[in-house]
Amino acid sequence: MLSGTAEYALRAVVWLARQPDDQSVRASDLAESIGVPRNYLGKILHDLVRAGILESARGKNGGFRLATPPEELTLLRVVSSFDTIGVGAERRCLMGRPECDSSDPCPVHRRWQNASEAISRFFEETTVGDVLSDDRREGRSQADCRW
Amino acid sequence: MLSGTAEYALRAVVWLARQPDDQSVRASDLAESIGVPRNYLGKILHDLVRAGILESARGKNGGFRLATPPEELTLLRVVSSFDTIGVGAERRCLMGRPECDSSDPCPVHRRWQNASEAISRFFEETTVGDVLSDDRREGRSQADCRW
DNA sequence: CGATAACTTCATGTTAATATCTTATTATAC
DNA sequence: GTATAATAAGATATTAACATGAAGTTATCG
Numbered sequence: 431m432l433s434g435t436a437e438y439a440l441r442a443v444v445w446l447a448r449q450p451d452d453q454s455v456r457a458s459d460l461a462e463s464i465g466v467p468r469n470y471l472g473k474i475l476h477d478l479v480r481a482g483i484l485e486s487a488r489g490k491n492g493g494f495r496l497a498t499p500p501e502e503l504t505l506l507r508v509v510s511s512f513d514t515i516g517v518g519a520e521r522r523c524l525m526g527r528p529e530c531d532s533s534d535p536c537p538v539h540r541r542w543q544n545a546s547e548a549i550s551r552f553f554e555e556t557t558v559g560d561v562l563s564d565d566r567r568e569g570r571s572q573a574d575c576r577w
Numbered sequence: 578m579l580s581g582t583a584e585y586a587l588r589a590v591v592w593l594a595r596q597p598d599d600q601s602v603r604a605s606d607l608a609e610s611i612g613v614p615r616n617y618l619g620k621i622l623h624d625l626v627r628a629g630i631l632e633s634a635r636g637k638n639g640g641f642r643l644a645t646p647p648e649e650l651t652l653l654r655v656v657s658s659f660d661t662i663g664v665g666a667e668r669r670c671l672m673g674r675p676e677c678d679s680s681d682p683c684p685v686h687r688r689w690q691n692a693s694e695a696i697s698r699f700f701e702e703t704t705v706g707d708v709l710s711d712d713r714r715e716g717r718s719q720a721d722c723r724w
Numbered sequence: 725c726g727a728t729a730a731c732t733t734c735a736t737g738t739t740a741a742t743a744t745c746t747t748a749t750t751a752t753a754c
Numbered sequence: 755g756t757a758t759a760a761t762a763a764g765a766t767a768t769t770a771a772c773a774t775g776a777a778g779t780t781a782t783c784g
Contacts (some may be wrong), residue, residue, distance in 0.1 A: 431578070431663075434772065435762030437673040444672075444684050456593040456730070470773050477731070488731045505685070513639040516578075518708070525591075527724055533714070537591050537708045538652070548692035561684045577674055581742070603760070617743050623762065635761045636751030 437513040438466045439474050441577065443483065444507050447500045447558045448565065454493030465577040474512075481511045501559035509553065517550040584660040586621050587615045588724065590630065590655050594647045594705045595712065601640030612724040620661075628658045648706035657699065664697035 432440070441452075441464040445453040446455060457475055475494050485497040496503070509574040516522040523530035523539075530536045540541060565571075578631050579587070588611040593602060604622055604682040625631040632644040641652070656662060663669040670677035670686075671693075677683045712718075 431669070431671060434673070437671070439683075440672055458730090467773060469775070472731075473733095479731095486731060487781075488727050488729085490783065492730045492781070494731090519784095522578070524578060524584075524764080525724075526581070526617060527588055538587075538703065539719075540711055541703050541707065542699060545692070545695040548695040552692040554690050556685065558644060560688060564687055565684060570684075575674075605760090612744060616745070619761075620743095620763090625759095633761060634751075635759080637759050639751070639754065639760045641761090646746080 432509060433513050435474060436509040438464070438471060438482060438507065439508055439512055441460070441466065442471065442475060442494075443478070443496070443558060444504070444561055446484065446496050447503075447562055449495065452495050454491070454495045455486060456493040460494065475509055478508075479513060481507070481510070483508060500562055501557055503558045504554060505556045505558070508554040508558070515549070515553050517554055521546060523549070530573075579656060580660050582621060583656040585602075585611070586625060586655055586659055587617060587652065587674070588613065589618065589622060589641075590650070590705060591708055592644070593631065593641060593643050594650075594709055596642065599642050601634060601638070601639040601642045609642065618632070625655075625660055628654070630655060630658070646706070647709055648704055650705045651701060652703045654698040655705070662696070662700050664701055668693060670696070 435454055442460060445464050449455060450525060455463075457472050458468055460466075460475075461471045462522065463470075467475075475484060475486070477498060479486050479494070479497075484494050486492070486494050506515060506517060513521070514520070523536050524542050525536045527536045530539060532539070591608060592611050597603060602610075604614055604619050606612075607622075608618045611618075613621075615707045622631060622633070625635050626644075627643070629644055630650065633639070633641050650668050653662060653664060661667070661669070670683050671689050672685060674683045675688060679686070708718060
C-alpha cells in the first residue's frame with residue numbers, strides 16, 4: 431500500500447510525536463529506534479523538513495522534531511511527500527485508465543469506490559494526534575515499540 | 578494500489594471475459610486493444626495460464642481465452658498472481674511492522690482496519706462476472722473501451 | 725576561536741519492476 | 755509432411771526505488 435520510503439516517514443513522525451516535551455531526536459538515534467538505514471533516513475527526514483512537517487537543528491544537541499501540532503498533522507500530509515495516494519480528484523483508476531470517473535467509469539469503478547473512499551478517508555482524516563490517543567488508550571509507551 | 582503488471586492482467590482478463598462465445602484472442606490483438614506492450618503482455622498472459630486463469634492454444638487460430646467461468650473468477654485470484662494484496666491473515670502492516678494484529682497492534686492498526694477490510698472485501702468478493710453485469714447495466718460494450 | 729557534533733549534499737552502488745528482442749517450440753492447414 | 759501462425763522461453767536493456775559513502779556546512783560548547 432505504501433512505499434518503503436513512506437512507511438519509514440510514518441514511523442519517524444510517529445516516533446517523534448511520542449517524544450516528551452517536543453524533544454529533538456538525532457537522526458542516528460532515530461534510525462536505530464525505528465529500524466531504518468541511517469543515511470537513507472537522513473534524506474527522508476530532510477524531505478519532511480522541506481515539507482514543513484519537521485524542523486531540524488544542527489550542531490550539538492541538534493536533531494529533528496515535529497514542526498506541526500500532532501492534532502493538525504494528517505497522515506496524508508506525511509505520506510504524500512513520498513507517495514501519490516490519489517485522494518479526491520487525484521484518485522487513480524484501479525485499471526490504469528487515464529480518464530475514470532462516475533460519468534465515464536472503468537469496468538470496476540462502481541465496486542471499487544467503497545474501498546477507495548475508505549482509503550481516502552483514512553489518510554485525510556487520521557491525524558498523528560489520533561494515533562497518540564490510541565497509544566494512550568492502549569497503554570502503549572515508546573519503550574514497547576519495536577519494528 | 579496495483580502494480581502495472583497486475584493492472585495489465587486485469588485489463589486482459591476483463592477484455593477476454595467480454596469476448597462473445599469464449600472466442601480466443603491473439604496476444605498481439607489483445608496487446609493493441611488494451612494498450613499494453615506486446616512482448617510484456619505475452620509474459621503476463623503466460624503467467625495467467627500457469628495460474629489456471631486462462632488457457633492458450635498455439636498455431637493458426639490460436640490465442641488466449643478464459644479457463645474459468647467469469648462468475649467464479651475473483652479479482653483477487655487475477656491480481657494475486659502478480660501482487661501481494663495482503664488479504665485475511667496475510668494482511669501487511671501499514672507501517673511495515675513484522676508483527677501486527679489486534680493483540681499486538683501497530684500505532685495506526687485500529688484506524689486502518691476499516692479501509693484495509695474494504696480493500697480485502699473488494700478483491701475477494703468481486704468476480705469478473707460482476708464486472709460484466711456492471712458493463713451491461715451501464716450499456717457499455719467492448720467497442721466503447723479505451724485506455 | 726577552535727573543536728566537535730550534527731545536519732546537508734552529492735556521488736555512487738544495488739536491486740526489482742518494467743520492457744524489448746530474439747530464438748525456440750508447437751499446433752493447424754493445406 | 756511442410757509451411758505457417760501462433761505461443762513459450764531466455765537473454766538483454768531501461769528505469770525507478772532503495773540504499774550507502776564521503777565530503778561539505780553550520781551551530782554549539784568550552
